[in-house]
Amino acid sequence: MNNKHKNITLNDLPKHNVYQVPEDYFDRLPMRIMERTATEPQQQxxxxxxxxxxxxxxxxxxxxxxxxxxxxxxxxxxxxxxxxxxxxVNDSEIVDYLSAYATLESADLAELNAIQQQELPSEFLNVSSKAAEEELEYYHLRDTDY
Amino acid sequence: MEDKEILEKFANPDSRNLAFNQLVRKYQQKIYWHIRKMVIDHEDADDLTQEVFLKVWKNLENFRQDAQLYTWLYRIATNECLTFLSSKKRKFFLPINDVAAELAEKIDSSADISGDEIQLKLQKALLKLPDKQRLVFNMKYYDELKYEEISEILGTSVGALKASYHLAVKKIEEFLKQD
Known part of the structure; x- marks a missing residue:
């Protein structure tokens, strides 16, 4: 154990700065910093x-x-x-479309009639009287009341 | 020139450069020595001091005047030091003790560090402390800042700072007593 420092405390030591800087360092530092600020934009x-x-x-x-x-x-x-x-689209166009392209059941026509409460004209059915008669006969619909 | 006057002049574009020059002249030594005691090497301290003042230049407009200007400057300098030391450890994959050993070696070999045996031993003892504790010790012992001021700079409670400082003193005195 080094007796010289055995009972030393911080209070016994003078506050001495052991570090040194080059000569005129603090005289030149502000100028060096100012030179750098000239190229650095300030934050917006x-x-x-x-x-x-x-x-x-x-x-x-x-x-x-x-x-x-x-x-x-x-x-x-x-x-x-x-x-x-x-x-x-007007009604006649819808009817034309349905009669030309759609497969209509007689029940569909009956439903339409019931809704409109009117007689179906023969031209609406687009079928001859004879063919209609045959259809009714075939499905035994003659006596059915719609 | 008072801080308030520097800030007022800085706010005016016509006197901005003059005000900033005054600020640098007023605080350069405090900031430089604060950094130098942490990084030991003059070249590193010089680089970091310039970086600190460049950050001040960029951000001074946003500085809230409810804080003291010098505590704000200290805070920027402290952050720069801690970032520098941790990047040094990461860069070379060095454990804390190896960085301390490297810095201690600089104390022995550097031409711009001189002092008697016990003073140099004190500097090496400081390097045994964790970085944040070393900061607390330097600000209290060398810069003689109040605990309240250190608390504002580091964002740590006064109680924790007192405990940290007393522990640091104890560790240093133990080290000084060793051969």
């Missing part, structure tokens, strides 16, 4: 900077939201649009 005011960063971060979310919105609106308006389109 925080809200401006924050807003710029937010814009970049928000952009993809806004785009995504826009796509979802457009998709949702188009999905919602589809049935309404179909109903509007159908309403624009």
């Amino acid at each position: 005011w925080l809200p401006v900077k924050l807003w710029q960063q937010l814009q970049i971060a928000i952009a993809p979310f806004v785009l995504l939201l826009l796509f979802v919105g457009v998709f949702y609106v188009s999905l919602k308006s589809q049935p309404e649009q179909q109903a509007i389109n159908l309403a624009a």
Whole structure:
């Protein structure tokens, strides 16, 4: 044990700075720092900077939201649009279409008649009297009251 | 020049450079020595001091005047030191003791470090402390800052700082008594 330092405390030591700097270091340092500040832009005011960063971060979310919105609106308006389109077609066109392309059961015609409460004209059926008679005979419908 | 006056002049674009020059001249030594005692090497301390003042230049406009200017400067310098020391450890995959040994070796060999035996031993004893405890010790012992001021700089409670300082003193005195 070194007796010289055996009972030493920090209070016994003078506060001596052991580090040195080159000559005139502190005279030159401000100038060196000022030279560097000339090439360093100052930070922009925080809200401006924050807003710029937010814009970049928000952009993809806004785009995504826009796509979802457009998709949702188009999905919602589809049935309404179909109903509007159908309403624009007049009855005779619908009848022509159905008689030309649709397979109609006699029950369908009967239902239509019941709804409209009117006699079906022969031209609506688009069938000759003879063929109609045969049809009724075939399905035993002559005595059925609709 | 008072801090308030420096800040007012800095806010005016016409007197900004002059005000910043005054600020650097006022605080350069405090900041440099605070850093030097942590990193030991002059070149490293010089680089870090310049970096600190560049950060001050960039951010002084955002400085909230409810804090003291010098505690804000100390905080920036402290963060630079801690970042530098931890990157040094990471860069060379060195454990803490090896970094301390490297810095202790600089104390023995560097031409710009001189003092009597016990003073140099004190500096080596300080290197045995963890970085944050060494910071606390330096600010209290050498810079004679109040615990409240150190608390503002490090964001640590006064009680924890007192305990840390007394523990540091105990460790250092133990080291000084060793051969």
